[in-house]
Amino acid sequence: MKNSPISIGQLGKRSGVNIETIRYYEKIALLPPPDRTPAGYRQYDDGHVRRLRFIRRGRDLGFSVEAIRTLLSLAEHPDQPCGGADRLVAGHLADVERKIADLSRLRGELQGLANCCGHVVAECRIIDSLIAD
Amino acid sequence: MKNSPISIGQLGKRSGVNIETIRYYEKIALLPPPDRTPAGYRQYDDGHVRRLRFIRRGRDLGFSVEAIRTLLSLAEHPDQPCGGADRLVAGHLADVERKIADLSRLRGELQGLANCCGHVVAECRIIDSLIAD
DNA sequence: CTTGACCCTGTAGCGGCTCCAGGGTTCATG
DNA sequence: CATGAACCCTGGAGCCGCTACAGGGTCAAG
Ligand SMILES: [Zn+2]
Ligand SMILES: [Zn+2]
Ligand SMILES: [Zn+2]
Ligand SMILES: [Zn+2]
Numbered sequence: 001m002k003n004s005p006i007s008i009g010q011l012g013k014r015s016g017v018n019i020e021t022i023r024y025y026e027k028i029a030l031l032p033p034p035d036r037t038p039a040g041y042r043q044y045d046d047g048h049v050r051r052l053r054f055i056r057r058g059r060d061l062g063f064s065v066e067a068i069r070t071l072l073s074l075a076e077h078p079d080q081p082c083g084g085a086d087r088l089v090a091g092h093l094a095d096v097e098r099k100i101a102d103l104s105r106l107r108g109e110l111q112g113l114a115n116c117c118g119h120v121v122a123e124c125r126i127i128d129s130l131i132a133d
Numbered sequence: 134m135k136n137s138p139i140s141i142g143q144l145g146k147r148s149g150v151n152i153e154t155i156r157y158y159e160k161i162a163l164l165p166p167p168d169r170t171p172a173g174y175r176q177y178d179d180g181h182v183r184r185l186r187f188i189r190r191g192r193d194l195g196f197s198v199e200a201i202r203t204l205l206s207l208a209e210h211p212d213q214p215c216g217g218a219d220r221l222v223a224g225h226l227a228d229v230e231r232k233i234a235d236l237s238r239l240r241g242e243l244q245g246l247a248n249c250c251g252h253v254v255a256e257c258r259i260i261d262s263l264i265a266d
Numbered sequence: 267c268t269t270g271a272c273c274c275t276g277t278a279g280c281g282g283c284t285c286c287a288g289g290g291t292t293c294a295t296g
Numbered sequence: 297c298a299t300g301a302a303c304c305c306t307g308g309a310g311c312c313g314c315t316a317c318a319g320g321g322t323c324a325a326g
Contacts, residue, residue, distance in 0.1 A: 009272065020272090020315060039322055041273055045165050050264070053306095057263045065313070075260045082257035086249050089259055093243040100236045103229050106195050110226040116219050124215035126222055128210045130190045131183070142303065152304090153284055161282090172291055174304055198282070 005035065005043035015052040028053060030065060030072075050118065063092060138168065138176035148185040155185065163198060163205075196225060219258060 012019045023032040031052060035043045053076065058068040066086050075084050113126050121127055145152045158164040164185060168176045187208065191201040200221050207218050246259045254260055 006138065007273080018315080021313085023274095030297060037322095039273080040275095041322080054263045059313090061242060071260065071263060072255075074254055075264065078255035079254065080254050082249060082252045082254045083262065085254070085257055085259040086247070089243055089246050089249075093240065093247055096236050096240050096243060100233060100240065103195075103233045103236070107229050107233065108239065109194060110222055110229060113222050114219070114226055116215060116222075119215045120211065121207055121213050121215045121218070122211035124207075124218055126218040127215065130187045130204060131208065140304080151284080154282085156305095157283060170291095172304080173306095174291080192282090 003046050005045055006049075008042045008044070011044045011048060014049050015056055017052055025052070027053065027073065028065065030069065050088055061092075063088070063094065065094065136179050138178055139182075141175045141177070144177045144181060144185065147182050148189055150185055150189055156211065158185070158188065161198065163202065194225075195229060196221070 006014070008019050008022055011017075012022060015022075017025075022031065026033055031048065033042075034045070034048060037043060045049055051072070054072065058071060060064075063071065070088060071085060074080070074082065113129060116125050139147070141152050141155055144150075145155060150158075155164065159166055164181065166175075167178070167181060170176060182216060184205070187205065188201055191204060192198075196204065203235075204218060207213070209217065246262060249258050251259075
């Protein structure tokens with residue numbers, strides 16, 4: 001196992017996370033502060049890479065930073081039950097389903113308005129639908 | 134037509150918009166500043182009610198404040214063509230469809246993780262899927 | 267020695283509100 | 297007339313999750 005420290009730029013590339021975002025994660029204590037070179041440059045190790053990839057996967061799945069904090073602390077206690085993770089997933093899945101339902105209703109309304117071409121504003125059903133109470 | 138001025142609280146009730154939000158809309162010049170009583174209380178008229186309802190309908194449809202600004206200025210020129218409104222709706226509909234597609238993919242991933250019950254973190258497929266690269 | 271790529275800190279901004287502190291006003295009741 | 301509740305005012309901070317500076321320092325190649 002090689003464990004030679006890497007710079008923030010390399011960590012960004014390996015994890016697919018923006019440098020500014022990495023520093024932000026450090027500030028909000030989501031990613032632990034790494035060692036520094038004498039010049040003050042951050043030096044990350046494999047643990048950081050793994051942790052940041054975990055965070056990124058979680059964000060890609062739409063979990064909030066707080067949820068990810070919980071998932072990370074779960075991941076650090078392998079002997080404990082995983083019910084907390086399950087509840088997080090279930091709750092988030094419900095969020096996502098609600099959002100999809102809301103957006104689908106919206107899509108329907110917008111489709112009803114689309115392609116109102118060649119009119120003048122006075123006869124425009126888009127503007128009409130916004131004015132009508 | 135009665136046009137007796139109303140307070141911000143009444144405007145909030147008639148339009149379904151929070152008082153703080155109304156003041157915010159005034160600050161960003163989305164709603165024109167109303168008259169004031171000698172004591173400095175805002176006094177709205179029917180025009181404000183109509184305009185704020187327009188704004189709210191637009192927000193409910195998911196339009197950005199900037200888009201609503203455009204729609205409002207269109208609505209004020211009834212003799213002009215409504216192609217701008219049409220393009221706004223089409224663009225926003227595309228946004229909404231993209232979001233639905235993204236969320237649907239997400240839903241699929243989350244459904245694949247859900248109901249991982251009764252395990253211990255070490256065997257949890259939720260945590261696993263976040264750790265795996 | 268200079269250039270350019272990288273790194274640092276600290277702060278401000280995005281959208282669209284929402285909430286708060288710390289006051290002033292108005293009106294009905296006692 | 298005093299008191300209280302319900303309303304109103306301003307200005308500023310906070311929410312989320314970044315992102316974008318400004319204004320510097322560091323390091324290796326040519
Ligand atoms: Zn969620
Ligand atoms: Zn039209
Ligand atoms: Zn849109
Ligand atoms: Zn599990």
